[in-house]
Amino acid sequence: MTVLAGGTDLMVELNFGRRRPEHIVAIDRVGELAGIERNGHVRMGAGVTYTRMLADAGSQALAEAARTIGSPQIRNAGTIGGNLGTASPAGDTLPVLAALEATVVLRSKAGERRVPFADYMTGPKKSVRRADELIVAAEWDEAGPAQTYMFVSTRNAMAISIAGLAMVVDRARKRVGIGLGSCGPTIIRPADAEGFARGLFDEAGWERPHRPSESAAKELGRLVAAAARPIDDVRGTAAYRRHALAVMGARALSRVAQIA
């Protein structure tokens, strides 16, 4: 059995004849999946569309990522649950969920389980979700405004990112999360880069904005690029992806560190 929410991925598969499921269940009108709860902790129902995330995401980086996706029509249809279900390394919300250290909530007749995002994806379009499980929500702790999402692409809309980078600095919890998209089989967390950034904030003070030095920003970019495992494909080369990640890492740090 296949579930259909926004259909922005599934319908492509059907139209190209790559999949011919026996049964399809549309879940786009299941109200329980479409809610967003916020009380310091965010629970975003799997049926929340990208358009809704623009206005009410519980994460600035997630709103920025949602804005990069497709066109207004696609944003009106596509959902966060769909992005998680497809589990493509190019899914634009996924680097943000990684950086937020979000939890994926899965439910089946056997009950509910909560999977940290870091354990959720296992490969390109592969996840630990079992066939009998429905993605019901993603959850994370609100991390404050110091966060951003950046991407490079051959055009500004209706494109699959060549490389994407999310950075979240949770000043209250003294935590830095970085997620890299389209540059490996899964979303990558560059541990060295995160550690280096934590050191910078330790030095500058977590509670107030600062302007990182050019050399610090560059070093962070270098560490980000070093963690990536990109490939050459029709959209871009591995070398270009690595270079773009380094620039985006540096720019993301400069931007985010200056946000209170």
Place this chain on the structure above:
Amino acid sequence: MSEFSVIGRRLPKVNAWAHLTGQARYADDLFLPRMLYGRLLRATRPHARIRRLDVTRALAHPGVVAIVTGADMPEKMGIMPSTQDETALAVDKVRYVGEPVAAIAATDEDAAFDALSLIDVDYEDLEPIFTIEEALEREDVKIHDTSKRANVFKEVHLSFGDLEAGFAAADHVRDDWFFFEGNTHAPIETHSAVASYGADDKLTLWTATQVPHYLHRELEKVLGLPRSRIRVVATPNGGAFGGKSDPFAHEFAAALLSLRTGRPVKFTLDREEVFYAHRGRHPVKMRIRTGVKKDGEITAVHYQSFLDGGAYASYGIATTYYTGALLTVTYRIPAYKFDGVRVYTNKPPCGPKRGHGTTQPRYGFECQLDKIAVDLGLDPLEYRKRILQPPNSRTVNELRITSMGLGECLDALQRATKFSEKHGQLPRGKGIGIAGSAYISGAGLPIYWNEMPHSGAEIRIDRGGGVTVMCGTSEIGQGSDMVLASVTAEALGVLPEDVHVVSGDTSLAPVDLGSYSSRVTFMAGNATKDAAMKLRALVVEAAAEKLGVPAERLLTAYRRVYDHDDPSKFVTFTDAAVLAESRHGTLVAAGSYKPPKGIGGTFKGAGVGPSPAYSYQATVAEVSVDVETGTLTVDKLTTAHDCGRALNPANVEGQVEGSAYMGYGEIVVEEQVFRGGLHKKPSLLDYKLPTSLDTPALEAIVVESVDAEGPFGAKEAGEGPLNPVIPAIANAVYDAIGVRFDETPITAEKILDALGLRDNRRVTKDRIGPDGLGDGKADPKRALRRLGATTDARERKTVGGLRPPAPD
């Protein structure tokens, strides 16, 4: 006050409302009783012999009604009568992945689609050829047996003036190679056709075509059905750009399947299929040698082009000539030599795309002029102004130039953009560039040799003051119906909304050769004006008698015929028409247009290039380059365009802006990528076109040179404005970062490569582009040497080509 009542006004197109509200009826919107749905089986091999083709299993599939294959339509066809190398469906051999092999008609689309996989095709693979270099060299592999040398489709050599003396007189010679990447039209509407063979023993084909008349001829040839029993109706095209100007497999298949089944049959291509139908911009490698004096005056140009034609001829013979023909009409060139070679490769056939064959050389030449300006320390805008081909002159290749507004375009651009103050003065990463161009207002010759008009129009005035204009033009979104309505309304003194336009119908309307080569405004406009002026004379004569005023004192406008000296003396257009019909009988008149003789040379190959008038245009591009990510942002494109006279300024500006958008896409992102002959991006997700979020600010400046022969002075506006955009952007990128992009597209990766940021070796480059032929396995030097040898031996003795116009 304007001397016109309709011309020059910003009126909405007559069909705008229907298009805006979704009520325009495209071919795919047609549903007929008992209609069948068709699908094409397409080849999965780039180059293979068809050993066996068995449709038995597919025929047995529920819902399938009929299947046809290449054997049912073996007659050779193709748009150019002299190079017909296609069949409606593949016969014996396939030459590119996606080539139509068989066609199914079924009771519904799903049945037709499912049955495709039940057709058994046994292919014997042949070695494929994918590059220009291999095609030039490989004698052992023949894509078409007709190629005399390797896989050369066409080789042309033309020489004018004393080239050697020109180069000898030069103080400075530049010798540059360029590569223009292939790209495709990507119209919003995919190709669609509905055929219906009726009880009256006649076949009607409604189809999204730019060339209903040429298609009519090919249907007769392939189906063996007399043209008198075939009617072609060009439905409104949802964009075409040259991509719907060949006869296509689905059109023949729909027709034959309808003949066979006695039921209407519809084919609508899906997006992927449009990438295979293609006929888009040829990838072209070019070498340009230009000699100049110290002050920049050109002494000689030697231009060579190598065109990757794909698997079939299409318009290729014309494309080949066009790469060389129009370089001469913008700037003074006293000596000129052109060598052109088009080869076959195992890829979807290339053909005409907006700017047909002139876009690639214009890119190379305008980039080279920019280099010359830098070499000589000249301002690129002022430099161009100094070397303009004068109006009312002949080019070195014998093309007649009449009105010529390129100088005014350059002046307008300087006023609008302050180019000369900014060029070379902007901070690193910011740049400004300029380029000029020209285009034909319709080809001087039809594609088949005949002495008949290029365009015919028929106008009828009804008793209620309504006017019907009938003309074989095809409305492809460019505004051709509005041109017919505007010209008719202006001439008769009514308003465009009083005019019913019947276009693109081979039974109802006189022949117009079609919506290609930017010919409609000039040629159909003149034919329509000719017909309208005949009726105007009758109406005015009747009014003159009624008013007791001499006919020459009467004017017509706003549905009145009135006295110039006393406008209160008038009769309404309707009353005047009733009087005229009472006197002369039914008010019908026909008009026609044929380009004048002697507008081109008489040498072999002179058939491509002449036009009754040339449009001129220039673009200034302003860009920003992110020197860390390599991202190129085009901030603004300003194009000044000499369209003779703007029949409708809003429509002209729309064409100029649309051209700027399209040219922008071609240089920043579009590319055809193949792997083993397989198109890697046959979708609008992966074949990147700019979106509204990417598109630069666009400004159009209309320049009016008022052409003496154009209808009310008008020339073309649909294609020329694309050409200068591409080199203007490349020149602006040079101004921004000091890197020459002698190949398209200019991607972020190439910019990073030039800036030394692609890898850790940090090697910077001041130029990205080819150094000659030679990316394939072939020996380019040998190919070139051989080309050089034939060039010298065949000076001015070009083989084949279009028949030249007869001398006066």
